[in-house]
Every structure is written in structure tokens, then in C-alpha cells.
Amino acid sequence: MTDHVTLTHAGKSYRLPLVIGSQGELAIFANTGSCKSAITFLDGEKGILRYRGIPVEQLAERSTFKETAYLLINGELPTQKALTRFSVLLNDHSLVHEDMKIFYQSFPRSSHPMGILSAMVNALRSFYPELQRLEEEIDITVTRLLSKVRTMAAMSYKISRGHTVVYPRPDLTYCANFLNMMFDSPVRPYEIDADVVKALNVFLILHADHEQNCSTAAVRVVGSARVNLYAAISAGIAALWGPLHGGANQAVIETLDAIARHGNLRELVARARDRSDPFRLPGFGHRIYRTYDPRARIMKRMAHVLLEKLAISDPLLDVARELEEIALKDDYFIDHHLYPNVDFYSGIVLRAIGIPTNMFTVMFAIGRLPGWIAQWKESMEDPEWRLCRPRQLYTGPQERPYIPIEERS
Ligand code: ACO
Numbered sequence: 001m002t003d004h005v006t007l008t009h010a011g012k013s014y015r016l017p018l019v020i021g022s023q024g025e026l027a028i029f030a031n032t033g034s035c036k037s038a039i040t041f042l043d044g045e046k047g048i049l050r051y052r053g054i055p056v057e058q059l060a061e062r063s064t065f066k067e068t069a070y071l072l073i074n075g076e077l078p079t080q081k082a083l084t085r086f087s088v089l090l091n092d093h094s095l096v097h098e099d100m101k102i103f104y105q106s107f108p109r110s111s112h113p114m115g116i117l118s119a120m121v122n123a124l125r126s127f128y129p130e131l132q133r134l135e136e137e138i139d140i141t142v143t144r145l146l147s148k149v150r151t152m153a154a155m156s157y158k159i160s161r162g163h164t165v166v167y168p169r170p171d172l173t174y175c176a177n178f179l180n181m182m183f184d185s186p187v188r189p190y191e192i193d194a195d196v197v198k199a200l201n202v203f204l205i206l207h208a209d210h211e212q213n214c215s216t217a218a219v220r221v222v223g224s225a226r227v228n229l230y231a232a233i234s235a236g237i238a239a240l241w242g243p244l245h246g247g248a249n250q251a252v253i254e255t256l257d258a259i260a261r262h263g264n265l266r267e268l269v270a271r272a273r274d275r276s277d278p279f280r281l282p283g284f285g286h287r288i289y290r291t292y293d294p295r296a297r298i299m300k301r302m303a304h305v306l307l308e309k310l311a312i313s314d315p316l317l318d319v320a321r322e323l324e325e326i327a328l329k330d331d332y333f334i335d336h337h338l339y340p341n342v343d344f345y346s347g348i349v350l351r352a353i354g355i356p357t358n359m360f361t362v363m364f365a366i367g368r369l370p371g372w373i374a375q376w377k378e379s380m381e382d383p384e385w386r387l388c389r390p391r392q393l394y395t396g397p398q399e400r401p402y403i404p405i406e407e408r409s
Contacts, residue, residue, distance in 0.1 A: 021393040033212075035220065036382075039072060039374050040211040044288035049295065051209055052076070060298050065204040066090070066174045069370035072209055073142060073377060089143035094168035094177070096151050097127045104159045113156050113362045114241040120152050121145075122234035141229055142373050149369055150174070153362050154181030175200040178366070183354060195309045196353055202302050203349055206295040206342060207364050209371025215239040215246065219372045220379050224388035229376060236372045237365050243282065246343075246364040251282035253347035253357050256316040256323070265323060273332040283344030284327060285336070295342040303348040310352055317348050 003018045005028060017029045041050045049056040052071050059068050063077075070078045070086050078086060103123060107116050128144060151168055158165050158181075166181045176192050179200065184190035210216070218239040223232035240246035259265050272281040286293060307314055324340055327333045350360055379385050 019393055022395050022398065025393065027391075027393045034217060035212065035379065037211065037375065037378060038075070039378060040209045040371070042211050042288060044286070045290050047289060047291040047294045047297075049210070056206065056294060057298065060202045060205050063201075063205060064173070064175070065201045065208070065367070068205045068208050069146060072370045072374040086143065089139060090147045090174065091168075091170050093140070093144040094147040094151055096148055096155065100127065100152075101155070101159070101165065104156060109160065112241070113153070113160070113359055114237060114247075114365070116156050117149070117153065117362055117365060118234045118237040118241070120156075121149065121230055121237060123230075124148065125228050125230040128230075138377065142377070145229065145233065145373065146369055150178050150366055151181065153359070153366055154178060156362070157182055157356070157359055173197070175204070179353070193310075195306060199302055199306045199349055200353060202298065203346060203353075203363065204367040206298060206346075207367030209368070209374065213245070214242070215368065216372060216375050219376055221388045223376045223379055224385065229373070232376050233369070233372055236368070240365055240368065241361060246361045246368070248282045248341070248343040249346050249350070249360040249364060250357055252320075252343050253316065253351065253360065255282055256319045256347070259319050259323065260315050265319070265326065269323070269326055269330060272327075273330070281323075281327065281338075283340055284333070285338045286341045289339065289341065290337040292339045293341045296340040296344055299342060299345040299349060300340070303345045303352070306349060306352050312352050314348060314351060316351070320345060320348060 003020070004015050005018045007014045007016055019027050019029055021027065039052065041048065041053070051059060051068065052075055054071070054077075059071075063071075066086065067078060067083060070083065074082075100120065100123065103120065104116070124145070147168075155165050164186060166184045168177050168181060172180055172192070175197050179192060179196065180190050212220070215236040219232045219236040222235040223229075243251050255268070259268060268279075268281065271277050271279045272284075303317060306312075307317060324344070327338065332338075346364075347357070347360055350363055351357075355363055
């Protein structure tokens with residue numbers, strides 16, 4: 001049973017649904033903030049995204065992923081001295097315990113890298129027991145995770161292909177190091193291209209945080225039980241895997257690829273419009289944005305620039321552009337405020353870099369890691385933080401007696 005109540009504040013009235021449960025209990029359903037946070041500001045009506053107050057556009061243009069990670073986690077851009085210390089820590093903690101390789105080899109070849117990554121991050125706790133004094137040693141736990149997840153992601157790719165694992169190099173920057181671990185081989189040394197490194201930096205910056213999204217909420221909820229950081233991040237990775245969340249970047253490329261092969265573009269848009277069909281166009285729509293996702297705008301531009309610089313012609317970019325054009329003129333998409341989200345063009349960028357499709361969501365996870373860590377740290381340091389324990393509205397049966405099995409009809 002749904003009724004409404006009116007809340008008046010500062011001369012404005014808000015009509016909120018009042019829902020009554022089967023036991024007569026009341027609940028007002030509205031968009032409530034799940035926490036207070038000083039990390040990321042997001043305005044879905046105007047398409048604004050800022051990390052610690054700095055517009056994401058400026059960070060994408062001028063910062064690096066490493067610096068942005070520092071900003072999110074520590075609240076301020078680093079001084080040169082702080083950045084150097086951060087780099088040294090990232091380098092010192094970039095190796096992964098050799099015994100962890102055995103785990104990798106035990107997963108079936110067909111395993112999805114996100115499932116492997118979530119399990120392996122959880123396993124880190126056994127190899128690297130958490131440090132106790134939060135204040136003094138948090139830097140080590142945090143940089144250890146940032147650095148090792150990058151190594152572990154590249155390792156999973158190499159092992160899945162049956163190739164030799166490439167170790168991190170101290171002379172390379174965060175992103176160049178990752179690319180080298182992914183693509184260097186004893187028979188074909190990898191040549192690091194500055195444009196590819198820049199593109200990867202931008203990709204990761206655009207994914208670095210997005211306030212209380214599904215995976216971040218998972219990290220906060222699980223972390224609120226005061227579990228170790230690794231377990232909380234492992235929960236975030238599992239949530240991100242879903243096709244409605246980070247898994248959409250893989251789904252987008254699979255959809256674009258199917259269109260390129262079968263030419264069923266308009267048919268797909270028609271399916272997305274059809275209420276009786278559960279199909280949703282991946283890479284379109286967002287819970288918060290009612291306008292163009294600012295990250296998608298940057299990603300789209302970068303896809304063009306990168307492909308041009310690398311002299312790559314990707315037919316999927318043409319399909320994506322055509323699909324966007326049709327969708328943005330379509331009444332259904334206009335009425336529902338459905339615009340491309342960050343995942344729509346990101347796969348084109350990742351393909352140009354050489355990342356295989358099943359690793360796309362892992363790339364998202366590497367990018368989101370500083371955001372998850374920052375949100376976890378903020379919650380751990382909040383003096384008002386309590387165990388997260390949402391309530392519900394009970395809609396089940398009234399009290400009734402137990403009936404022995406022989407008397408049940
Ligand atoms: N294609 C077709 N219709 C859509 C789409 C879509 N991609 N997205 C939303 N709609 C429709 C819904 O069917 C619904 O229509 P109705 O009101 O006529 O029934 C309406 O728009 C509102 O949809 P909701 O489900 O209320 O929106 P919600 O905020 O729950 O969904 C979500 C957000 C999950 C992102 C959705 O837009 C979606 O499924 N998109 C495709 C998957 C995707 O790209 N996910 C990545 C999101 S960004 C990220 O997580 C990094």
C-alpha cells in the first residue's frame with residue numbers, strides 16, 4: 001500500500017512515497033544519503049564530476065593516475081617530495097609473493113579474470129597480514145594494494161595465455177609498468193608508446209571514483225564490519241563485475257561487435273525500447289546522470305585521438321558513433337534521459353591499447369581502486385561510523401502456526 005507525505009523545507013515541498021508494510025510499519029522511500037563524504041562531488045543534472053573539488057576534466061588533461069590516486073586517498077595533491085615517497089612505496093611493494101602463482105595456475109582456463117582477481121585480493125590477507133596501527137602504517141597497506149593489484153592483473157593475463165610472467169620494473173611509471181607487464185615477451189620486447197601511456201592514465205583517472213556507486217557501497221558496507229581492507233576491496237571487485245555496473249564495458253564491445261558482424265543496429269535499438277523485452281542497451285543510461293556522462297565525453301574524444309595517433313581503424317568506433325547518433329535522436333532515449341555512460345567508448349580505447357575484452361572490467365577495477373581505498377579509509381577514520389545495518393519493510397505473512405507435514409494440503 002503506497003501513500004504520500006509532504007516534506008517542506010526552505011520554502012520547497014517534497015512529495016515522498018510512504019509505504020506501509022504487512023505488519024503496519026511505515027517507511028518513507030526517498031533518495032537518502034548513505035554517508036557523509038568529502039571525496040567526490042557528482043551532479044547528475046549538470047554532468048559535473050569533481051575529485052576532492054578538482055574537475056575530472058582538469059585531472060584527465062593534466063594529472064597522472066598515480067597523482068590522482070594520491071589526491072583521492074589523501075585529500076590533497078601531493079608535493080614533489082610526497083609524490084616521490086609515494087612512488088618509492090609503490091615500487092617497493094610491486095612484487096607479488098611467488099606462492100600466489102600456484103593459485104593462479106589452479107583456476108580453470110575458462111575462469112573470468114574478475115572472479116580470479118576478487119579471490120586473489122582476498123587471499124592477499126593471508127600473505128600480507130594487515131598492519132595494526134592504522135595511523136602510522138596505513139600508507140604501506142594502501143600502496144601495497146595499489147601496486148600489487150596492478151601486478152596481479154597483468155599476471156593473470158600472462159598465466160591465462162600460458163606465458164612467462166613479466167616482473168615490474170623500478171624505472172617505469174605506474175601505467176608504463178603495467179603495460180610492460182602485460183605485453184612484454186622474451187621474444188618480442190614491448191615498446192612503450194607515450195600516447196598509449198597517456199591514454200591509459202586518462203582511462204584510469206576517469207574510473208578512479210564515482211561516490212556511492214554499487215561497488216563502493218559494497219566496500220563501505222563490508223568494511224563497516226571492520227573486516228580487513230583486502231576483504232572489503234574483494235567485495236567491491238565482485239560487485240563491479242556485474243553487467244549493470246563495471247561489467248558493462250565488456251558487454252558494450254560484445255554488442256558493438258555483434259552489430260558490426262550482423263548489421264542489426266536498428267533492431268537492437270528497437271529491442272531496447274520494447275518494454276516486454278528485458279534487453280537494455282549496454283553503455284547507455286545511469287542512475288545519477290540525466291545528461292551526458294562527463295567521463296563519456298572525455299573517453300569519446302580520447303578514442304578518436306588515440307586511434308588517429310596510432311593510425312588504427314576500428315570499425316567498432318564507427319558502429320558506436322552511429323548507434324549513439326540514432327539513440328540520441330530516439331524519443332524513448334530522450335524521454336528516459338538515456339545518454340552514453342563511461343563504458344560506451346572505454347572499450348574502444350582499451351582495444352586500441354591491446355587489452356583483451358575479458359580484461360576490460362579488470363581495468364575498471366584497477367582504476368576504481370583508489371576510490372574504494374579512499375572511501376574505506378574515510379569510513380574507518382569517521383568517529384561517527386557504525387556497523388552498516390539497513391532495515392527493511394516486511395511484506396510477508398502475518399503470524400501463523402506451524403503445521404505438521406501430514407496435515408498440509
Ligand atoms: N536501455 C534501454 N532502456 C533503459 C536503459 C538502457 N540502457 N537504461 C535504463 N532504461 C530504461 C528502463 O527500462 C526504465 O524504463 P521504464 O521507466 O520505461 O520502465 C528507465 O529507463 C529507468 O531505468 P531504471 O532501471 O529505473 O534506471 P536505473 O537507474 O535503475 O538503471 C542502469 C541504471 C542500471 C545503469 C541502466 O541504465 C542500465 O541497465 N544501463 C545499461 C547497463 C550499463 O551501461 N551499465 C553501466 C552503468 S555506468 C557504471 O556502472 C560504470
